[in-house]
Amino acid sequence: MDISVELTLTPLQDDYEPAIIDFIKNLRNSGLTVLENPLSTQVYGEYDAVMHVLQKEMKVALEAVERGLLYIKIVKSNRSDYEPHF
Numbered sequence: 001m002d003i004s005v006e007l008t009l010t011p012l013q014d015d016y017e018p019a020i021i022d023f024i025k026n027l028r029n030s031g032l033t034v035l036e037n038p039l040s041t042q043v044y045g046e047y048d049a050v051m052h053v054l055q056k057e058m059k060v061a062l063e064a065v066e067r068g069l070l071y072i073k074i075v076k077s078n079r080s081d082y083e084p085h086f
Contacts, residue, residue, distance in 0.1 A: 001046070001047045001076065002044070002045065002047070002077060002078035003044070003045070003047050003074055003075065003076055003077070003078070004043075004074070004078055004079040004080065005042065005043045005072060005074050006041070006072070006073040006075075007027075007041050007042075007054075007071065007072055008039065008040045008069075008071040009061055009068065009069075010068055010069040010070070010071070011065040011066075011067070012065075012067040012068050012069065013065060013066050013068070016065070018064075019064040019068070022061070022064060023057065023060075023061040023064075024036060024041055026060065026061075027041060027043060027053070030043075030053040030057070032044065032045045032049065032050060032053060033045060033078075042079075042080070044078050044079070044080040045078070054072075058072075
């Protein structure tokens with residue numbers, strides 16, 4: 001089963017950029033399809049592969065911040081090729 005995951009890491013501290021940058025770089029190096037925009041990062045792939053990577057990388061990201069939020073949305077389908085039709 002393919003999934004699409006949208007992630008937003010929001011550290012609640014002054015020095016927040018390094019944690020976000022490291023999180024995105026680790027996702028990029030995972031071998032999964034990763035797309036980014038200014039507000040979130042999307043990861044696409046087979047459920048078990050995506051969740052295996054996210055389980056590790058979300059923990060690393062949260063351990064890297066003193067306090068933070070991690071928003072996650074999961075859609076059952078690979079939406080990496082989505083193009084608006086309007």
